[in-house]
Amino acid sequence: MNFGSLDLNTTWFILIGVLFTGYAMLDGFDLGVGALHLFAKTDEERRVMLNAIGPVWDGNEVWLVTGGGALFAAFPNVYATVFSGFYLAFVLLLVALIFRAVAIEFRSKKPMLWWRRMWDIGFSAGSILSSLLIGVAMGNIAWGIPLDERGEFAGTFLSLLGPYPLMLGVTTVALFMMHGAIYALMKTEGALHDRLRGWINNAIIFFIICYAVTTMATLLYVPHMATRVRANPWLFSIALVNMLAIANIPREIHLGRDWRAFLSSCVAMIALMGLFGLEMYPNLVLSNPAPLNSLNIHNAASSQKTLGIMLTIALIGVPVVLAYTASIYWIFRGKVKLDKMSY
Amino acid sequence: MNMDVLTLSRFQFALTAAIHYLYPPLSIGLGIVLVIIEAMWLKTGKPVYHQMARFWTKVFALTFAIGVATGIVMEFEFGTNWATYSRYVGDVFGSALAAEGIFAFFLESGFLAVLLFGWDKVGPKTHFFATCMVCLGAHFSAIWIVVANSWMQTPAGFHIVGEGLKARAEITDFWAMVFNPSSMDRLFHTLCGAWQAGAFLVISVSAWYLLKRRHEDFARASLRVGLSVGLAASLLQLVSGHISAQGVAKNQPVKLAAFEGLYATSSNTPLTLFGWVDEKNEKTFGPKIPSLLSFLAWTDTAKPVAGLRETAPDLKDRPPVNFTFQLFHVMVIVGFWMILISALGFLYFWHGSLFEKRWLLWLLVFSVLGPQIANQAGWFAAEVGRQPWIVQGLLRTSEGLSAVVKANTILAAILLFSAVYILLFAVFVYLLNDKIQHGPDDTDLVPSGKLALPERNNP
Numbered sequence: 001m002n003f004g005s006l007d008l009n010t011t012w013f014i015l016i017g018v019l020f021t022g023y024a025m026l027d028g029f030d031l032g033v034g035a036l037h038l039f040a041k042t043d044e045e046r047r048v049m050l051n052a053i054g055p056v057w058d059g060n061e062v063w064l065v066t067g068g069g070a071l072f073a074a075f076p077n078v079y080a081t082v083f084s085g086f087y088l089a090f091v092l093l094l095v096a097l098i099f100r101a102v103a104i105e106f107r108s109k110k111p112m113l114w115w116r117r118m119w120d121i122g123f124s125a126g127s128i129l130s131s132l133l134i135g136v137a138m139g140n141i142a143w144g145i146p147l148d149e150r151g152e153f154a155g156t157f158l159s160l161l162g163p164y165p166l167m168l169g170v171t172t173v174a175l176f177m178m179h180g181a182i183y184a185l186m187k188t189e190g191a192l193h194d195r196l197r198g199w200i201n202n203a204i205i206f207f208i209i210c211y212a213v214t215t216m217a218t219l220l221y222v223p224h225m226a227t228r229v230r231a232n233p234w235l236f237s238i239a240l241v242n243m244l245a246i247a248n249i250p251r252e253i254h255l256g257r258d259w260r261a262f263l264s265s266c267v268a269m270i271a272l273m274g275l276f277g278l279e280m281y282p283n284l285v286l287s288n289p290a291p292l293n294s295l296n297i298h299n300a301a302s303s304q305k306t307l308g309i310m311l312t313i314a315l316i317g318v319p320v321v322l323a324y325t326a327s328i329y330w331i332f333r334g335k336v337k338l339d340k341m342s343y
Numbered sequence: 344m345n346m347d348v349l350t351l352s353r354f355q356f357a358l359t360a361a362i363h364y365l366y367p368p369l370s371i372g373l374g375i376v377l378v379i380i381e382a383m384w385l386k387t388g389k390p391v392y393h394q395m396a397r398f399w400t401k402v403f404a405l406t407f408a409i410g411v412a413t414g415i416v417m418e419f420e421f422g423t424n425w426a427t428y429s430r431y432v433g434d435v436f437g438s439a440l441a442a443e444g445i446f447a448f449f450l451e452s453g454f455l456a457v458l459l460f461g462w463d464k465v466g467p468k469t470h471f472f473a474t475c476m477v478c479l480g481a482h483f484s485a486i487w488i489v490v491a492n493s494w495m496q497t498p499a500g501f502h503i504v505g506e507g508l509k510a511r512a513e514i515t516d517f518w519a520m521v522f523n524p525s526s527m528d529r530l531f532h533t534l535c536g537a538w539q540a541g542a543f544l545v546i547s548v549s550a551w552y553l554l555k556r557r558h559e560d561f562a563r564a565s566l567r568v569g570l571s572v573g574l575a576a577s578l579l580q581l582v583s584g585h586i587s588a589q590g591v592a593k594n595q596p597v598k599l600a601a602f603e604g605l606y607a608t609s610s611n612t613p614l615t616l617f618g619w620v621d622e623k624n625e626k627t628f629g630p631k632i633p634s635l636l637s638f639l640a641w642t643d644t645a646k647p648v649a650g651l652r653e654t655a656p657d658l659k660d661r662p663p664v665n666f667t668f669q670l671f672h673v674m675v676i677v678g679f680w681m682i683l684i685s686a687l688g689f690l691y692f693w694h695g696s697l698f699e700k701r702w703l704l705w706l707l708v709f710s711v712l713g714p715q716i717a718n719q720a721g722w723f724a725a726e727v728g729r730q731p732w733i734v735q736g737l738l739r740t741s742e743g744l745s746a747v748v749k750a751n752t753i754l755a756a757i758l759l760f761s762a763v764y765i766l767l768f769a770v771f772v773y774l775l776n777d778k779i780q781h782g783p784d785d786t787d788l789v790p791s792g793k794l795a796l797p798e799r800n801n802p
Contacts (some may be wrong), residue, residue, distance in 0.1 A: 055456030058411060062452050066444030068418050073441040076433020076511075083422025083429075084745035090423055091756045095763055098412040102767060105408035109774050150508065152426075153747050302434040303504070303513040310438055317445035321453075324476075328453050331464055339463060 008307035009297040012074040013281060015314060019070055021273040023063035025179075025266050030057040032180020034100055034127025035173060037120060039199060045192050046120060048336050050104060050343045052187035055332045057104060059325060061097070073310050077151055077300035078284045085145065085153025086137060089160060093133040100126030108343045128173055135172025139165030142218070142225050142276070144288020151295055164217055171210040178203040179265045182249070186258045189335045197253065204250055211246070224286070225279045235278065242271035349741050351753040352424040357726075358757065359416050361719055362764045366410035368718055371485060371534065372541015372572075373403045374478030377458075379568055381471045390788040391564050396474075397462075398561070398783040399545065402775065404459050409771055411452070416760070424753065428733055428743030434513045435501050435520055436491050443487035451480030482534065489533050493526035495734045496725070497594045503737070512737065528590045529725075531583040536721065538576035539681060539714040545569030546688065547711035548779050550704045561783045563698075570692055574685040580678055585639065592640035595735060596654045598728035601662045602671040603627075603636060605650040612636040612648040617672050620665035625652070627668070662730040670724035677717040684710055 030053040040046045072079040083090055103123035107116055143164050146154040181200045188196060218225050229235045245268040252261035280286070284300055287293035301307065377399055384392030418440070421429050429437075457465060457473035465473070500519030501512045514520055546569035552562035591599045599605075604620040604627035605612065611634040618629015634644040641648070655661045684706050691697035697704070733740040 055460045058408075058455060059449065059452040061411070061415070062444065062448040065415055065418050065448055066441065068422075069437065069441035069444040072421065072429065072433055073437030076430050076437055079422045079433065079437070080426035080429040080745075083419060084424070084426035084747055087423050087745070087748050087752055088755070090419055091759060094416050094419060095759060097415055098763060098767070101412040102408055102770070105405065106770055106774065109777070150746075157752075302437065306434045306438055306514050309514065309517050310441060313438070313442050313445060317442075317449075321445065321449040324453050325449070328456050331457060331461060342460070 003308055003311060008304055008311065009301050010282070011311060012070075012301070012307055013277070013284070013297045015311075016067065016070055016074060017273060017277045019063060019067035021270055023060070023067055024269050024273065026060035026063055027057070028131075028176045028269065029053070029180045029183035029262075030060055031100075031127045031131045032176035032178065033184050034123050034180070035131060035177045036180055036184070036199060036203075037124040037127070040192070043116065044338070046116075047108060047338055047343060048188055048192060049184055050107065050123075051336045051338060052184050054104070054343050056329065058101075059328070061101070070310070070314075074302055074307060075284055075295070075297070075300045076302060078295050081147065081151055081153055081285060081295060081300075082137075082141075085155070086140070086160060088157040089133055089137065093130055096126040096129035096133065098126075099123070100130065104343060131173045131176045132169040135169035136160065136165045138172065138276070139168030141280070141285060142168070143222055144224075144286035144291075144294075146289065147285065147287035147293040147295070149290075149293055151293060151300070164221060167210070167214055167217060171207070171214045174203070174207040174210040175269070178207045178249070179262075179269070182253070182258065182262045182265050185253070186262055187336050200253055201250070204253075208246065225276075228278050228281075229275070238271050238274050238278070242268050242275065245271060348744055348748065348750050348753065351750055351757065352744055352748075353740065355424060355753055355757050355760065356420060357723075358764070359413065359420060359760055361723070362768070363410070363413040363417055364718060364722060365715060365768075366406045366413065367481070367484070368537035368540035368714065369406040369544060370403065370410050370541075371478075371481045371537035372539065372576075372714075373399060373406065373544065374474075374481045374541070375538055376541050376545055376568055376572060377403060377474050378471075378478045379572070381467075381474050383568075385467060385471055391560055394561055394783045394785075394787040395565055395568075397787040398778075399565075400458060401778055402544070404455075405771065405774055405778070407451075407455065409767060412767070413764070424745055424748065425733070425743045426745035426747070428738065431511045431738055431743065432495075432734060434511060435494060435498075438514070438517075439487050439491035439494070439521075443484050443491075447480050447483035447487060449480075450483065451477055454480065485533055485537065486530060489530045490521050490523075490526045493529050494520055494523050496529070496729060497524040497526075497590075498734055498737060499523035512734070524594050525587075525590050528583065528587045532580070532587045532721075535576050535580035535583050536714060536718045538572060539580060540718060542569050542573035542576055543681070543685075543710045543714050546573055546685070547708050550707035550710075551779070552782070553698055554701060554704050554708065558782050566688075566692065566697075570685060570689045573681070574689045577678070577682045577685050581682060584675070584678060589640060592648065595729070596649045597651065597661065598667075598725075599640070600649065600651045600654055601664045601667040601728050602724065603648075604664060604668040605636070605648060606652050608647050608650045608653045610637070610645050610647045612640075614639065615668075615672075617676065618668075620668045622664050659731060662728050667724055667728045670720045670727065674717045674720040674724060677713050677720070681710065681713045681717070684713075 033049055033053050037046060037049055040049050068079070099122045103119040103126060107119035107123065110116075140160050140162075143162065145160070148154045178200070181196060181203045185193060185196045185200060229239065245264045248264040249261050249268075252258070252264060282297045283294045284297060285295040287295075302310075377396060380392055380395045380399065383389070384396055421436075421440075454473040454476035457470065458477050461470055461473060498512070500514060500516035500521075500523065502515050503510055504513050505511055545565050549562040549566040549569060552558045553566070588599070588602075591602070604615055604618070606625040606627070613631035613633045614635035615627055615629045615631050618627055620627045636648050637646050638644045640646075651661055651664065684703070687703060688697060688707055691700055691703060729735055731739050731741070733743040
């Protein structure tokens with residue numbers, strides 16, 4: 001297909017952003033449910049929580065896999081630099097993702113208490129660690145990582161664990177916990193539903209504290225992540241949408257409109273990712289120090305030909321994916337009922 | 344440690360890929376079996392097919408979950424351990440991988456939800472549709488990953504841009520890349536192996552039930568499906584193996600010579616049935632059939648097949664010959680063995696006397712290992728046989744590494760992955776055995792959910 005004068009590099013910057021935002025919105029809630037898993041006390045409650053995400057977590061994780069694949073294809077230099085540079089962090093992320101995936105599958109297969117405890121802990125710890133590492137990776141991308149003139153990572157594993165990235169990691173955990181709690185609220189009823197409302201308040205408070213600290217830290221110590229909004233005040237509207245969406249969550253919960261609360265949480269995530277993308281553009285990985293070595297949408301990209309082919313693939317694939325993903329969420333709408341096929 | 348980054352990275356990739364590859368072939372093969380079973384159920388309405396669909400779905404779910412969990416590692420590993428390779432091939436290889444995500448993984452995982460949890464939520468036809476989509480998704484993922492790997496074997500549809508460290512492959516013709524000289528042959532070969540893996544699992548479990556005289560109706564019906572698919576796939580595998588090998592002879596003569604332990608080029612090239620390669624003295628010992636290799640490779644008993652001394656005179660251009668030879672021959676021998684036992688099983692089943700032949704039932708119980716051994720040996724032969732290249736003729740494996748990753752970091756990752764994978768494998772075998780011991784549910788003989796009265800079971 002011929003895309004004329006369309007700026008393919010920018011298009012792919014946006015598409016990669018869309019994939020990772022989709023990942024955050026979808027896998028975010030099942031990671032969050034995992035992070036909250038151990039707060040549920042009885043076996044039945046834990047099973048309800050698991051089955052709330054049961055039919056969909058797998059598809060949600062595919063957003064990460066596809067995001068990784070798209071990054072590989074569209075910006076191979078970024079894929080290579082980040083994945084090899086964050087080697088240990090990614091290995092830990094993989095192990096955490098493996099554990100939580102198989103824990104969901106294995107947990108309810110046997111009745112023994114030790115068995116279920118073991119997988120409960122695996123599921124929860126895996127979910128928390130994955131969320132934390134994803135946030136830390138985002139934090140490092142925002143802060144900037146040392147790159148040499150060939151675009152290779154020049155730091156160490158420990159240098160990735162600076163206070164700002166860690167703060168962003170904790171914020172991500174808090175965000176996913178809140179998001180997951182709202183999702184669980186939509187899928188449950190009865191006593192668990194009422195108790196979840198209590199957790200949500202705590203999760204919202206936890207998130208808002210983290211969010212405020214991170215925002216302040218960003219403005220003070222990472223000023224380059226606010227340059228574009230500072231230069232174009234109308235872009236502040238995105239930040240405003242973000243704040244209003246967050247403020248709307250407790251309101252909707254209070255009014256008992258769980259679905260709208262979830263939607264608000266999604267909007268807040270989209271706005272956050274939007275701001276992140278706006279400030280990063282056209283860079284994909286900031287080099288700090290030596291900003292000249294940064295990887296951007298031009299020096300890290302595949303050829304125009306490949307970007308065009310990939311866009312064709314995306315234009316064919318994405319609408320189909322969205323259509324059946326929506327219908328699957330529709331089939332599994334409503335409150336969770338445990339039956340013999342349940343986890 | 345005195346092991347280098349190259350050895351460790353190759354070991355890590357081999358370990359994670361080999362363990363991952365225990366599961367997807369089962370998903371692909373069981374996918375086909377599930378489609379057949381559900382189609383039979385829709386057609387005949389016999390409750391035993393419903394019971395079979397339920398039982399094999401549970402087994403499918405188990406293999407699928409671990410397949411996904413171990414598969415994410417593969418997607419990340421190109422970047423973590425092979426960063427230079429990723430930069431070099433990203434333009435070509437990445438697009439196949441991304442296509443896999445968009446076309447295959449979403450399809451598979453999305454409809455898996457309906458397959459596993461949709462029994463009570465959708466009607467039988469919708470459920471059948473979901474099963475078909477999961478099966479199709481599993482096949483799509485095989486298509487794209489085999490296309491990507493085949494491009495590394497026989498690169499096509501690209502040109503090299505830049506020089507030295509900046510050099511990389513860029514696509515010039517997408518369809519030439521997809522239909523590169525080996526991709527369709529190897530896809531066919533891989534899929535046959537996957538169908539065998541699924542079919543022989545079904546055969547094995549069913550034969551075991553028959554030996555133990557448990558769930559006999561279920562076992563007979565499952566065995567019928569399993570043996571049909573197993574025999575068909577094993578025979579097709581013979582055809583596809585032959586076509587693949589002819590492709591290797593033409594496109595990767597060094598690899599073929601290593602498969603066969605062939606050093607000297609001569610007319611009427613013989614085929615070594617099995618044996619041992621003395622790499623130092625460049626000699627291969629074992630029973631040989633004259634002219635057979637020439638015939639198989641070129642359909643011409645006289646035409647010579649090139650040996651390693653001609654195709655790769657420099658030792659550093661050769662793969663480890665004996666290792667490749669053994670892997671290849673294990674695959675071929677196991678392949679013939681599977682044809683033999685599935686044909687025997689099919690024959691006696693058809694004749695009605697299989698259930699008295701306990702020796703054959705026992706052979707069928709252990710036949711589940713056959714496809715797994717052959718699939719592993721085959722992939723190892725394909726990948727080791729391509730060495731020292733990571734992309735045939737373009738990039739050496741030693742040049743594809745991550746520049747910034749240290750040996751002891753990789754070692755730590757290997758230890759971590761090993762521990763996790765050993766645990767996973769143990770749990771997989773334990774749960775699979777548990778499911779098999781438990782057997783199919785007799786309550787499934789009465790369809791539930793939208794198919795009949797809804798029922799609630801206690802946890």
